[in-house]
Amino acid sequence: MRILQITAGAAGMYCGSCTRDNALARELLARGHEVTLVPVYTPTRPDEPNVSRSRVLFGGISVYLQQKAPLFRRTPRLLDRLWDAPGVLRAVAGRAISTDARLLGDLTVSMLNGERGPLHKEFEKLVDWVRAEPLPEIIDLPNSLLIALAAPLKRAFGRPVCCTLQGEELFLDTLVSPYREQALALIRAQVPGVDRFVAVSDYCAAFMSSLLGIPASKMSVVPLGISMDGYDRPKPEARSPKPFSIGYFARVAPEKGLHVLADAYARLRRRTGRVPMRLRAAGYLARAHQSYLDDVRRFLERHHVAAEFSYEGELDRAGKLAFLRRLDVLSVPATYDEPKGLFLLEAMASGVPVVQPRRGGFTEIVERTGGGLLVERDDPEALAGGLYALHSTPEDREAMADRAVQGVLARYTVAHSAARLIEVYTSVLNGAPGAGASVA
Incomplete structure (x- = not known):
């Protein structure tokens, strides 16, 4: 044709x-x-x-x-x-x-x-x-x-x-x-x-x-x-011990919800205590949104977890794949009804389960793959609960990671x-x- x-x-x-x-x-x-x-x-x-x-x-x-x-x-x-x-x-x-x-x-x-x-x-x-x-x-x-x-x-x-x-x-x-x-x-x-x-x-x-x-x-x-080229999932036994890493991979802009994730992360840390943990973000940052990222950092500073946060910039494909491999869970809690959610498929293909608000196109991707949890929209406490559930049950998290990979392979290539x-x-x-x- x-x-x-x-x-x-x-x-x-x-x-x-x-x-x-x-x-x-x-x-x-x-x-x-x-x-x-x-x-x-x-x-x-x-x-x-x-x-x-x-x-x-x-x-x-x-x-x-x-x-x-x-x-x-x-x-x-x-x-x-x-x-x-x-x-x-x-x-x-x-x-x-x-x-x-x-x-x-x-x-x-x-x-x-x-x-x-x-x-x-x-x-x-x-x-x-x-x-x-x-x-x-x-x-x-x-x-x-x-x-x-x-x-x-x-x-x-x-x-x-x-x-x-x-x-x-x-x-x-x-x-x-x-x-x-x-x-x-x-x-x-x-x-x-x-x-x-x-x-x-x-x-x-x-x-x-x-x-x-x-x-x-x-x-x-x-x-x-x-495209599944380059995606692979490290076997659990091959992973070196590291802090539990929560990732955000999307444009850094208010509508994508990094501030919601930061709020949820601060709440999560009150529940997890001194367990090593990281919040990693990557994605395009427009000059107009630099002040927004600065506000997110200041929020994390007020809650004494800013040292655990890193913004790793806009990534090419190799950088993206490496970034996703370092994550244990991904969340992009958009504050609008996002119709796509390509970043969910990219995370799942890497064996990274997701925690997402129940809205827009997120719902059908998570439900059809079984590769994540859905929580109430615009609710940092509910998001923190979903993140805690995956952090506290490694066996369930690994099973969900398996479903994530298989779900993408079965439906979303x-x-x-x-x-x-x-x-x-x-x-x-x-x-x-x-x-x-x-x-x-």
Whole structure:
């Protein structure tokens, strides 16, 4: 099958959605499908070999300039290529290109206005670029914020368009008024132009169907899947004695809940006494959130456990695998209904059980794998209780670690995701309706 898969760069940071898109493209290529993975906004940065094209469409600098200054809507394309160059975009990503929804309301609405909006030149460039490539059988957009690409692509090439749903509701919810209302209205109006929406979890499918008015016949679920390359679980007898390590592996931001975990850790330490223990965190830290991390450290200092905490930075794949191997349990107690939870699969594949709030996509991953405990949301005391349960019963923890690994192998590998995605694409090409729910 010949597939055009569009993926959205994340201003130079490791990104769960970029990683998911890239892993799927790699797996589909390995299965003999012809996949063109092309980024928009900025080059992508997955933690595995990157199979995306070097060309970046809707370059973040061009889009910003055209939004702010009408002059740049008429500049020649040759000039645009200067600031659309991947090297230039990488150089400014993370410094001059923002992913903060509070600052991007007008630009989001302009993107959703599509060819009728101030970014019409970029839509024309997209169609011309695709026209120069082998004609795809099916086109897949990375999220509903790019739904305005569907109409010009379908009109130009007559091919069905799918749209992945993988967590953009948090961005939409963070948009300030009136941009949030305008963005939602524009997305809802363009739902009929998409042939199939592909959600990454049952939770995501149900929530986004309600939010955007997507009928069940247009909805399918392709659960997340990870590449198992490099994951291994040290045997219990091979592990050297070490402090019990609780890990956090996600963006360091308030919505991901590191402060909730810090609170739970302080409560846990009052129960465990002088038993050696560590709280380890890793993940992307934006400059805007440095003060948040400082607040977490100060909280731990007030509770006399700051010396047990370490922030180990943003990790590449080798660093991630090594970090996860050092953990006994992982928790990312997000304060919103996270639809993905890729970090849960990564921990479980390493034989690390999880303790998570019962919310969003976490619930189905933990229940389907048996690789963790679910506790009440936004409740540090309940989280501390779950962590204590795993700390105090090593035998149960080892059994849960076994279930975690087997659960990922049985349901959540990228091979499972790729096979399911091809089933969805085939049903779209054959005109069959969506199932509206997962088969996982």
